[in-house]
Amino acid sequence: MPGDLDTHGQDARLHTGRLILTPADPHRVPDVDLLIEGLRQSGFLGEPLSVRGERAFAIGPGFLSLLTFAGCAVQIRDNRNAGRFSHIRVPPVSPYPRLMVGRNTRSPRCVGCRAPLSGWRELVDHWATHPHAGVRCPSCAETRPPWLWDWKQQGGFGRVFVCVEEVFPGEAVPTPAFFEQLIRVSGIGWRHFYIQD
Known part of the structure; x- marks a missing residue:
């Protein structure tokens, strides 16, 4: 419907999509503070952003080396004043595995x-x-x-998620080095999928 807004107050029909990373075992929850610190040290996360109820971060200097982008017109918008922009969110931990799906699921x-x-x-x-x-x-x-x-990488369950916003489904793929980094800082295996609101 016209006027449908997402949690950030923007028209949901314009949502590019998001890459979501979550532990391979949907019951496992790493220490989120250690996870965030490890992702900051690797350069994946940049400075903290103000988002109600969630931890959010600008993309860091190592962002493009930890994700492989495919496509002929990849655009990473990191200008927060330009409307929709690429950033990373870490929603609150769920007490049980919950399903994340989108219109593409x-x-x-x-x-x-x-x-x-x-x-x-x-x-x-x-x-x-x-x-x-x-x-x-x-x-x-x-x-x-x-x-x-x-779920064919179009949805999935977890208790903790790392959401890379404004990434078209399938456009960004975590590198093996990124998965190794996630395992190193969390002690558990990870997987990824893509959704669009």
Whole structure:
């Protein structure tokens, strides 16, 4: 609808997208202060920004060396006065794995038989209030938690997220060195996916 605003007061229809990093095990939560300090030391995070209820940072001097950008017209806007700009947010830690999805998210697939889970959007509220609920595959009848379905890098579960704002889905890929840095500062494995509001 015209006038739909995101949490930053901007027209959500104009959201480029975000790259989201989260621990590979959606139950694991690293020490967020140590994580942020490690990402600052690596140059991924720049100076803190003022964002209500979240920790946010400008991109740091090492940002472009820790992400690989693909595409013919990649634009990294870091000017905060120009409207939408690239920056990094770390939302508050969730008490249980929660699902992050966007308008680009498609039906997850069963990891056993590859059948899609149609009607998954109607289950999101249930998952939020029943964090240990299993999901039965309509094809092979296997039951597994929703985070063990294949979300095809278009959504995912976690308790802690590092969100790189204003990055088109698939445009930025974390380098192996960046994943090594995340493991070094957190002691756990990480994965990534992309969403658009």
